Amino acid sequence: MTYRTWLYRLIFVACLGGLLSTSASADDLPKLSLQTPQGGLRLNELRGQVVYVDFWASWCVPCRKSFPWMNQIHNRYNKDGLKIVAINLDKDTNLARKFLADYPANFTVAFDPDGLSAQHFKVQGMPSSYLIDRQGKIHARHIGFKEADDSVYETEIKQLLATP
Amino acid sequence: MSSRVPRVLGISILLGTLSACSFQPVQPWEHDLLAQKKMQLQPSAVDAALDEHTYFSKEASRGGAGAGGGGCGCN
Amino acid sequence: MGDADYTLEFRADHWVGRFQAMASPCEVLMDVEQEAQARELTQIAHAEALRIEHKFSRYRQDNIVHRIHRAQGEAVEVDPETAALLDFAGQCYTLSEGLFDITSGVLRQVWRFDGSDRLPTTAAVKKILPRIGWEKIRWQRPRLCLPAGMEIDFGGIGKEYAVDKTLQLLRARTTASVLVNFGGDLVTSGPRRHGQGWIVGVENPTTVVDNPPLQSHCEFELNQGGVATSGDSKRFLLKRGVRYSHILNPRTGWPIPDAPRAVTVTAATCTDAGILATLAMLHGKQAEQFLQTQHTPYWCIR
Amino acid sequence: MQLTKKNPLAIRQALAFSTAALLGHASPPAHAADNRDWEVDSAIMFYQETGRVSATEPILRLRMDRGDDHFLTLKFVADTLTGASPNGAIPTSSAQTFSGPSGTAGYTTPANSVPLDPTFHDARYAFNAEWEQPAGSASKSIYGVNFSTETDYQSIGLSATYNFDFNQHDTTLTTGIAANADSVQPIGGTPLGLSTVVATPAGGGKNEGEGGGGEAKFNINKHVYDLLLGITQVMSRQDLVQFNINAGKESGYLTDPYKILSVVDTNGALIFPDPYVHEKRPDNRGRMAFYSQWSHQFTSDVLRLAVRHYSDTWGISSNTLDAHYRLELGQRQYLEPHYRYYKQTAADFYHTSLRSSDLAGLNYASADYRLADMSSKTLGLKYGLLVGKRSEVAIRVETITQHARPSEVIGVQNQQILLPDIKASIIQLNYSTVF
Incomplete structure (x- = not known):
């Protein structure tokens, strides 16, 4: 699929997502389609799982620290139904690929160079993470990544995984 | 002194408004260029420290760019 | 399990148990005194090796792999162990940016590495490609949905996994130092009684075929962790002086150019070592460069 | 692949x-x-004024990530000065002899030359530590301590800065305070301001009090306080603007104990037998600086433009323009031309030389060219090369030309170049890395 087709699809889906979000849907997972190395990914299709959405960029220093942690969390809780989606917001996706070479991810990485998903989630700082429950509601949000709060994030995830 | 201050204030405000022509909020994820070292207020801390010391020893003025800094007996 | 399935031998200061599994000679070296204990450990190792072989072999008709292949696109619910292996395979796929892919086994239908010059046609390879790609699999614990016509093959990780798993079982039975070696992929639980490690030999596969014997064997002392080898000198094609290695790029369906003939790596576990060795092979010409930055002993043979 | x-x-x-x-x-x-990264920044600067002082100044800066936005920054600077610097006296048509500070040898300046004190040499060591930590979710505090020491001068200081981000991190407000306590121990004692320079140096600072205010109080301490208020605004993805106001107050011994003035008659010739007096500056100084900076990134090049207006209660006001342009040469190299222009007015009490008739009515006087009506121009070029993934080497070459104007040229002084231009050149090598 060419880049342009992708762009059109993103724009179309974004408009759609915007319409739907105003129509009294209690769902925080947008219908946005995101590009991943494994193909397209729609966040709303992840409903039913606990989703950890992380917004990151190659130039964001704390993001470097969050990646090893997310690798670990993915390994620990993926089998219990946790889905980590790290959405990259670099304008130049190549910079993100270089970052991934230094900080490899074993969870899902998606690319959103136009920042549509970040707008949807009203991202306030980099990195930002959103923990979303099985019903698609935002359960917790964090701006920045603090090593000291590692265990807090993990506890939140564990609690949410334990909730049907 | 009194006549100089407002003029410089004027320059600074002008500088601000010039850029403000195209002003719209920059989203947190659009800080990519600003995050580069070369876009920092002081891209090289050692250059800045050496410059500050050099000009402090050769000229009568000091300060402006930041607070702090070590004293020396060179002026 | 009868006595004929394995042999036990006391060698100077340790016991060696031997058996055949996963199409390879397997051995367990045990730093124990009692024959009974050595026998028990060997039996455990043998049973585990056979269990994993049966469970993940693609040649059997009674295992999970067969069930997955037979499902023809339907979802299959898998057990936790298979799920862990699938997770691991997915992570290796991501880490290698798609070069390590357990669905690439179908390429065997066109590539037969028998030392001959029979290369497949470009068209034949191209025809296989749509049936390859981990990203086409829908894997959501515990359900796996493999599109019809595709296959998964745990061959790239199964033996190393079996080595590590076996060591885990043995460790639960003894604190003595043991070494598990399944066809050259091995791991040890730690230093031996007197502080020294196990002496491990690295075979140079090039001596076997077309090269004059180089240094055929080198030995080193292994105190901790695993060793694994990727590459096999008997599996290649040779056409117009170009050697086609059996390391295939799942994206193109063609061999990785300039891959070493064999890479042996040491790491914390046998599984780690196996993946690192495979990744090194996938680096082709840059294999040594990659290995040098690993800060771990390796042997790279071209 | x-x-x-x-x-x-x-x-x-x-x-x-x-x-x-x-x-x-x-x-x-x-x-x-x-x-957690450790940033290492180092440089060595070689500074040479034509015919005058030269300095070698190595600097090492270490910034350590202590986790969760806590940073410790350590900075070490050494500075070795050798060579001669102007003592404040004017050049004359005949040779002049000066006594050095107590116990040191005197020196003679040839006719028609600017008197330079060749005994001037010193080594300075400075250490600075800063601790940065978050204060709430959108702000941070930085606390600093600094020490510096040289043969006759010690300084100790504290600083605190508070940064507050708002507007989705597009705007930052900065407030800072800094206080420094310095102490001076002039070699040969503290001379009494505006007193005659005695031909035979007296020990222990017991110079005869004469002329000027005749103060007996020798305050050899100096206190410096600074307040900073600033705002940094992200203007666009490519533009960053900063505006600072910096108020400072200095009090105590602000005089240069080694600087003298020539005392002349109405025709501009030196008065004998006591042609020189020690300089004296006010023991208070209030100053203000307005600073504005703009950084703009083009496709990849960056322009950094800074202007500053400064004025103080000594009557000095100055304007500075500082421009850097970073020209990217591909991915790994850059060239950075630098231009700086500086212009200041003279201090109220600056006198290139003193008329003997004026001496009695003066409270303060200095002939230090740094307090004169002066302009300074810097041209520089820096070349940087990125090495590997996280290291950089750079070389910087600069020239500084200072042109000062005498406050007054009296009589025969017009046969002299009282304040010749000062030319300095700088070569600096940088190395920085992250590990």
């Missing part, structure tokens, strides 16, 4: 997690701490 670019150690780390999950081992502990 993409794979080649992967950081192998990171691969091993990620693999270790995956294998641990596969084999059911306990996962290795979180590795966030492994990504």
